Amino acid sequence: MCENENKEKLLEAKKAWREKLKKALEKHPERKKFKLESELELESVYDLLDLENFDYMEKLNWPGEYPYTRGIQPTMYRGRLWTMRQYAGFGSAEETNERFRYLLDQGQTGLSVAFDLPTQIGYDSDHPLARGEVGKVGVAIDSLADMEILMNQIPLDQVSTSMTINSPAAVLLAMYMAVAEKQGIPMDKINGTIQNDILKEYVARGTYIFPPRESMRIIVDIFAYAGENIPTWNTISISGYHIREAGSTAVQEVAFTLSNAIAYVEAAIKAGMDVDEFAPRLSFFFNAHSNFFEEIAKFRAARRIWAWLMKERFGAKNPRSLMLRFHTQTAGSTLTAQQPDVNIMRVAFQALSAVLGGTQSLHTNSRDEALALPSEHSVLLALRTQQVIGYEIGATDTVDPLGGSYFIENLTDHIEQEVLRYIDKIDEIGGAVEAIENGYIQKEIQASAYRYQKEVESAERVVVGVNKFTTSGEQPIDLLKMDPATSQRQVERLKEVRLSRNQGKVAESLQELRRAAQGSDNLMPYILTAVKAYATLGEICGVLRDVFGEYQQQITL
């Protein structure tokens, strides 16, 4: 990087500067120790010497070129902005459909469906365990009839739809396909993503149904089926988001996510697939947290590590297999119930870090999410935040504008090294599935969460409005009110569906599904047949529960 003579000069100058700094520090000591979440203590300034032997081609290269540190496309946001995709869903399919169409009218460019917990755990709305949960954290979908209403008047060949669904992902995907078919849309024209990432459910999000190995089979079945039938669908969104929300550090977020990704790739290869058959459709989902530069470096490091892993470890040849494409959501756990309007600023900075980190799509959280489900007005503000970043402030005018920054490149290298250290450790344990089964990952996350909480409580970590700059007597803001009759109406519709369908067809399709689950056939065609016969989500998952059993949680504390 620098000629010898030049380096000598630099070193000398730096030494002289350090002397000055020392004197300055005697007079004006620093406010505190400056460290990252991942515990790296930061230098007061970074310089050319920190990038000694920095190989531009190896570490950065140009956008759209291996190892994609600077972005996966050559044009990035100069060509097209990221997809603005607000996660939404509550109450009934009708209410959510209305919110979707409102968001599309406001300039949102993709849909993201939030399902309620019974749907996510494979229970129908009238199941005893669904008590109080129907339509709460998302929309209730019991059968194809609900999905038809959810997507009513939304042209599925023109929007891309992301569905946050994991254990029953195959069922919801089948419902979506069935609706598209009814709209007359060819299967190669539907675009979207299913989250379908079961491993992080065991450690961080909790909506598991089946044990890990059976879940992995379903996931690999989806990879194989989608590869042939819905070629542009993202078959999985391997998610660090929830791992981070559960309390991990930035490094752990990337490390555990990529370890999970490795497990999926290995499972698919083991099932006989060629890596380049399915890897181009793998996508990722990360958190944009509060430490601005650490987050930017995190996204860049994640891209570089993934490209390297796919190329060197799995021998992928297709460039698309090497590109880490990701969705980002701002950090819900950083939102405060106190002075909720301050959350607007938190979200804006977090969102900017995701854009500077090269995200493909983005959800910005709403200011009132520590209080309730977001109101329409709050969601609009959150969407407008993205539009300001995209259109007003020039952040998108050049690709990877922070590339080459002494600090950012150092951080990117640091995060990369730490992540690789964790991946090695998990490999030693025997892979992500083992590391989850023995509670290693859960314990690591918990320890970080506890440390974070301690730092907040000791005010070592400042949270504005919580442990500093607090106010009393806050003005309440208008919150979303849920219609208490939703649950009842949903249960009634479910009953109607059960009464009006062809029972023989339903029973037969469920019987066929059971046989397939007991054997080794790809489950997707059987699920699709059952869905089209209006078998309910609970019935389909019930058959699979029977055959596969249920996961018993590892309690680590």
Added chain:
Amino acid sequence: MADKPLRVLVGKIGLDGHDRGAKVVAQALRDAGMEVIYTGLRQTPEQIVETALQEDVQVIGLSILSGAHMQLIPPVVEMLREHDSSDIIVVVGGIIPREDIIYLKEQGVAEVFTPGSSTVDIISFIKRKFD
């Protein structure tokens, strides 16, 4: 207060999988010298009460972020009453709107801690109850 450490059940009620808060609180209570029984996820009101009685706890801490608190919390208090165990105090943590807090307290919940609450406050609240 007796010399015996306080026994606390920390539970995730309903289908909600967000257990960061529950685990942080459980660990903090344990570090404060209490005996903590952590139930893990997906507990029904019935399971919570059954475990609480079996484990002979003095405090039940319920974590819920799914919005199902209005349907799931009152039955816990109610069942404790039916079992003549109203001396077990119930505290709740989670995303609970203001007016719901008022209602839950009317139903017999001792306190509700919303996001941003400190474990120090939670611990001192519980200790005060048993002074």
